Amino acid sequence: MYRARESERERLRDEIVNLLRSYSVEAQHVGHAFAQRHDVHPTDLRALIAVMNAERRGDPLTPGRLGEEIGLSSGATTAVIDRLERSGHLRRTRESADRRVVHLRYGEPGMALAAAFFGPLGKRTDAVMAGFSDAELATVHRFLAGMSEALTAYHRDVRGSGPA
Incomplete structure (x- = not known):
């Protein structure tokens, strides 16, 4: 048994x-x-997702933190930010008493595009979640949070170790 x-x-x-x-x-x-x-560009999309996630956490990214998060050099990060700012997907803001500190925010035109594209997916995922009780969703949340933490930790490990 x-x-x-x-x-x-x-x-x-x-x-x-x-x-x-x-x-x-x-x-x-x-x-x-x-x-x-x-x-x-796919790298730009990764940057947008990182900025969006940070904003949702209430902790907007600086250019330096964005570069660390997506694994780019300072120069490459600046190029990504410049492209995204020109296209309206991203905006730089100065919200600190220290005017040298720049925070990155999702731009309104970029938000509108994302909402139009991902809105139908959101409706589909909401419909799936409606079939679960609050207790079941809490269990799924705990599981996915644990899996995400494990994946993030592993990524940190392999990012620093070079080719396997």
Whole structure:
């Protein structure tokens, strides 16, 4: 009986890993479709997502922190910011008493494009989540937060170690 439970757990684990992998690939495809449709380089899209996530946390990024987050040099980060600012996707703001500190914010035109493109996806994901109880969503949240933390930690490890 113990072995049967273990094999069921292994089967479920394998299915979850496969679903996470499929979700990741599909999310990348959707991101690439947005980038192609709106003439945004994939690196620029990663920068936009980082800026958006930081804003949602209430902790807007500085150019230096953006570069660290997406793994770019200072010069490459400036080029990304300049492109995104010219296209209206991003804006620089000075919100600190120290006027040298620049924060990056999502630009209104960029938000409108993202809302138009990703809005239908949001409706679909809302419909999926509506089928779960609050307790189930709390469990899913705890699981995904743990998986995200594990992935982020591993990325930090391999980013610094070079080729395997």
